[in-house]
Amino acid sequence: MPENPNETKLVNFAMANGTRRKIINFLADSHKSTREIGEIIGEATLDFHLRILQQAGLIELDKEVVKLSEYGKNFLKSKTEKIEEKIVDFSQAKPIEIASIRQVLPCIADSSRLRVSANMTPPLGGVLKLLEPLFPRSNYSDRKDSLIIQKGEIITTIYGSGKVSIRMVKNEAEAKEELERLKNIINEAIAKGEAPALREKVKVDLMEIYKHLPQTNCGKCGEQGCYSFAIKLMARQTALEMCTPLKEPEYASNQENLQVLVDYI
Ligand code: SF4
Numbered sequence: 707m708p709e710n711p712n713e714t715k716l717v718n719f720a721m722a723n724g725t726r727r728k729i730i731n732f733l734a735d736s737h738k739s740t741r742e743i744g745e746i747i748g749e750a751t752l753d754f755h756l757r758i759l760q761q762a763g764l765i766e767l768d769k770e771v772v773k774l775s776e777y778g779k780n781f782l783k784s785k786t787e788k789i790e791e792k793i794v795d796f797s798q799a800k801p802i803e804i805a806s807i808r809q810v811l812p813c814i815a816d817s818s819r820l821r822v823s824a825n826m827t828p829p830l831g832g833v834l835k836l837l838e839p840l841f842p843r844s845n846y847s848d849r850k851d852s853l854i855i856q857k858g859e860i861i862t863t864i865y866g867s868g869k870v871s872i873r874m875v876k877n878e879a880e881a882k883e884e885l886e887r888l889k890n891i892i893n894e895a896i897a898k899g900e901a902p903a904l905r906e907k908v909k910v911d912l913m914e915i916y917k918h919l920p921q922t923n924c925g926k927c928g929e930q931g932c933y934s935f936a937i938k939l940m941a942r943q944t945a946l947e948m949c950t951p952l953k954e955p956e957y958a959s960n961q962e963n964l965q966v967l968v969d970y971i
Pocket residue numbers: 919920921922923924925926927928929930931932933935948949950951952
């Protein structure tokens with residue numbers, strides 16, 4: 707493991723990105739060709755991601771062949787062990803209740819909508835990650851220990867600590883209705899005592915990001931157009947705030963959606 711803080715920074719930066727984590731996991735069993743990796747993550751940013759992983763010392767590149775370095779293998783092993791430790795036995799999970807709604811505020815992106823905070827008791831802790839397959843449009847983040855669930859425009863984030871936040875609801879009644887719906891789905895799975903079957907995770911991809919941008923190609927972000935901006939966002943080479951038109955009221959829900967997607971790149 708690197709002891710030099712600069713090296714640690716490189717590793718943290720490399721592994722903060724979903725695409726690069728995907729590459730590392732893909733290499734877990736054996737070495738792969740750059741073509742095989744390109745088929746999985748796309749060719750557009752392949753060189754960029756491989757270079758970052760190589761700089762962090764996680765992979766070795768020999769012509770067209772990519773493999774985990776010794777350090778990369780140890781890193782992956784330690785991460786897998788940590789994740790296994792975090793997950794509790796699903797059959798021990800207890801049914802949840804929604805504790806009182808704590809806060810109702812206007813949404814930052816669209817002041818005509820509300821964001822609501824509540825609590826789930828008992829906290830779901832390690833079980834939270836296992837609930838992801840219950841919801842067709844959802845994504846679990848290890849980094850934040852949170853599950854984001856999207857239903858139409860409503861975006862709900864459940865944290866392992868029990869905190870729940872709902873954004874883009876029309877009123878408190880709609881928030882309560884959504885909380886009740888989520889509670890019933892989760893409790894039904896808990897009552898069965900079995901973790902839901904895994905499904906293919908919804909991945910954030912380039913076109914999904916592009917779809918939510920204004921698509922005016924105005925260039926205010928310093929890029930040639932929205933597609934170039936989307937590529938830079940995917941590579942974490944720019945920030946969402948650089949697209950200033952997103953702050954206009956007509957793009958409020960686009961910005962809200964992009965904010966969620968960008969968190970999971
Ligand atoms: S500022 Fe936004 S709308 Fe304008 S080109 Fe960049 S991404 Fe597209």
